[in-house]
Amino acid sequence: MSNARAAEHLVYLNGAMVPRDQAKISVFDSAVMLGDTVTESTRTFGHRPFKLDQHIERLYKSLKITRINPGMSPAEMTELSLRVLEANSHLLGPEDDCWLVHNISRGLSVAGADPTVQRSPATVIIFTSPMILTDWARFYVEGCHAVTPPSRAMPPQALDARIKNRSRMAYTLAEIEVKLVDPQAQGILLDLDGNIAENKGGNFFIFADGLLKTPYTSSALAGISRATVLELAATLGIPTRECNIQPYDLYTADEAFFTSTPYCIMPATRFNGLPVGDGHVGPVTKRILAAWSELVGVDIVRQGLNQLGGA
Ligand SMILES: Cc1ncc(COP(=O)(O)O)c(C=O)c1O
Structure with a gap:
């Protein structure tokens, strides 16, 4: 984005719409001091x-x-969110899409003081960002390599994964371990019992024994993309099951994929160095992706591939 265009890019911050480069928060904000932020x-x-x-x-x-x-209120948050989208819609090309991100912290914190006390109005940030799919797009065609790091998912007894928060250190450290194995790989975190939990930013599915299976949300965010896949599968007559999934089940599955808001579905065609199924993106994955494209009126795969310079 050019500098002129960047100045037109408006961010909602604590009651005002401000140009992107003026959207600044205090170094004493609990987001900075404590990673005390929820997000969407x-x-x-x-x-x-x-x-x-x-x-x-x-x-x-x-x-x-x-x-x-x-x-x-939620209604006011929704209205503001739509205003932020509207204010920035002219920055989007006809084929482009964007993220709409909410970050909300407890506000100002004081070093050493009780961190549970909200001492100021919350810091409310809403911004848009171009939907850049270049890191994922080729996986629609080739599938990605899924790798399990030695670090385990944060147990829900410590932090419930359904709280969508910005304390991401555990996910980042696990992803560093994954990238040591293969810089292009995508991590699959296991929980303390060795069941598949989730990815640093996505949920996980396998297709095996004629069933589309996904882990429970006991150690995973209740992803909205995950729910969308379950709905689409029901429409397509593909039976689904929430259950424990272990690495053995993924090694022996016919198909596997991640789900997340930006890419929707990211096929995984290798797991810890071995092919998943025949090592190609499978028919069930393709059907669900096509149904999602139809649902939203955007060819999801084409949009990603276009960003790589060829569909
Ligand atoms: C840890 C984690 N798991 C799963 C997801 C997928 O959730 P959604 O489909 O709602 O984007 C996300 C999304 O950011 C995430 O951060």
């Missing part, structure tokens, strides 16, 4: 937000449990 990431399809209501609902569940008072 929604995406658009054809410039329209996808399942914004569900993202706002999940955001308010996270706010409730973390006891952060955002100072506005």
Whole structure:
């Protein structure tokens, strides 16, 4: 984005719409001091937000449990979010889409003081960002290499994975271990019992024994993309099951894929160096991706591949 265009890019910050380079928070904000922030990431399809209501609902569940008072109702948050999208829509090309991101912290913190006390209005940040798919796009065609790191998913007894938060150190350290194995690989975190939990930013599915299976949300975020896949599978007559999935089940599965807001579905065709199924993106994965494209009126694979310079 050029500098002139960047100045037109407006961010909502604590009651005002400000140009992107003026959207600044205090170094004493609890987001910085404590990573004390809940978050949501929604995406658009054809410039329209996808399942914004569900993202706002999940955001308010996270706010409730973390006891952060955002100072506005879900309806007001939704209205503001639509205003941010609207204010920046002219920056999007006709084929482009964007993220709509919410970051909400407990506000100002004081070193050494009780971190549970909200001492100021929450810091409320809403911004858009171009939906850049270049890191993932080729996986629609080739599939990615999924790798399990030695680090395990944070146990829900310590932090419930359903609270979508910005304390990402555990995920990042695990992903560093994954990249040591293969710099292009995507991590699959196991829980303490050795069951597949999730990825640093996505849920996971396998297709095996004629069933589309996904882990429970006991150690994974209740992903909105995950829910979308379960809905699409029901429409397509593909039977689904939530269950424990172990590495053995993935080694021997016919197909596997990740789900997340930006890429929707990312096929995995290798697991810890071995092919998943025949090592190619499978027919069930392709059917669900096609159904998702139809649902949103955007060819998801083509949009990604176009960013690589050829569809
Ligand atoms: C840890 C984690 N798991 C799963 C997901 C996928 O959730 P969604 O499909 O709602 O994007 C995310 C999304 O950011 C995530 O951060």
